[in-house]
Amino acid sequence: MKSLVQLLFFAALFTACQNPTPAPVKPATTDITTVLQHKYWVIKSFNDALFAPNITDTLANLPCAELVFGKGDTVYITACLSDAGRGIYKIANNTLQIVWEGFENKTCTGTFDDKTGILHVTSPDSTNTAWPTDFVAQDGIDVNNMDNITVNLGRKRLAGNYTKITEKGEMAIASLYELHADGTHVNFGDFDTYEPWPSGIGSGFIQNPQYPIMYLVKKGKENYPTAAAWQLHGDTLRIWETKNIGAQGDLPEYKVTKLKGAYLKSK
Secondary structure, rough: OEEEOOOOHHHHOOOOOOOOOOOOOOOOOOOOHHHHHOEEEHHHHHHHHOOEEOOOOOOOHOOEEEEEEEEOOOOEEEEOOOOOEEEEEEEEEEEEEEEEEOOOOOEEEEEEEEOOEEEEOOOOOOOOOOOOEEEEEEEOOOOOOOHHHHHHHHHHHHHHHEEOOOOOOOOOOOOOOOOOOOOOOEEOOOOOOOEEOOOOOOOOOEEOOOOOOOEOOOOOOOOEEEEEEEEEEEOOOEEEEEEEEEOOOOOEEEEEEEEEEEEOOOO
């Protein structure tokens, strides 16, 4: 996400998603300024899938979008590690009034339901029923670098303390394994930071079978990360090594080779 583009790309991006027609806007049930206490919001359907007890291995196939409130009266809408567009908002009649670039003749309305935690933002294109409209807040997400915010959401989901699950005949390991929300880790291997890509361009590079991708990054070699596959079912995190089987000059396509480790997350 190196540049801002007009939001027309959403029409194509979400065309394949058969979402129901958006419900009529409900009156806000709380002071709309409560929304601005949270800088980061993610589309509810994707949030529910990412924070489910068992994360689907095809998570990257789900539509994803985010709202990020920036400085002043600026707000961004993203397609999660793909592209983004910018808007300007103001508060009027206990609602957010947003005008997106590319849709300057259409004011979108945002209302917040404190019972469900859903921020509902109307679509600037009434003919596009797949436009993302329902968002929930996630705190603790660093939004200073727009290129990393979805990665930081994935890190928040995986962060925690783990113990390694030993295989048959393998000596038990008493070491504590840690994944941190800032991307650092303890004892997971010879790399400095981890980058789970739950969505966006590049998140579907692991195929047959498909798994979410995680880049393992060494300092000084940020342009040459190691691609791993990961899976979180219940409290068990599995990480696999991969091999790039894509043709030279094409985008990568990774195949799972062997299990790097299975880890049990502490409750």
